[in-house]
Amino acid sequence: SAAGVLVCLLEYPRSKRQKGSTMERCGQKYLTAVVKLFGPLTRNYYIRAILHAALAVPAGFLLSTILGTVCLGIASGIYLLAAVRGEEWRPIEQKPRERPQVGGTFKQPPSNPPPRPPPDARKKQLEVGG
Numbered sequence: 001s002a003a004g005v006l007v008c009l010l011e012y013p014r015s016k017r018q019k020g021s022t023m024e025r026c027g028q029k030y031l032t033a034v035v036k037l038f039g040p041l042t043r044n045y046y047i048r049a050i051l052h053a054a055l056a057v058p059a060g061f062l063l064s065t066i067l068g069t070v071c072l073g074i075a076s077g078i079y080l081l082a083a084v085r086g087e088e089w090r091p092i093e094q095k096p097r098e099r100p101q102v103g104g105t106f107k108q109p110p111s112n113p114p115p116r117p118p119p120d121a122r123k124k125q126l127e128v129g130g
Helices: 002-011 028-037 045-059 063-084 119-129
Strands: none
Touching: 002 028, 002 045, 045 063
């Protein structure tokens, strides 16, 4: 039960993607602070792979927990593959929102008048229309 809580606390905060944007989970920022607190122990995927494999060993002795053992083993393999590829867990930092400046949002009126047809074309439009 304590191992399950540990795995949940470790897995809940999403890592920032290398490309594109990442949506943060609800309430993730609190658990991200905890994961960041432990530094390389929780950031390194080699350590996560070893931790998941170590947690899978005791669960493999009971038939009722064999499915959890398989899941932890698969997670360990995925983390090992990600670590070999050079990935690591990175926190999602919120970018400070830039406030729009009140004076800068108004645009200047156009300085040139709108384009108009030449005077002789205007006379032809009046004759045709009238």
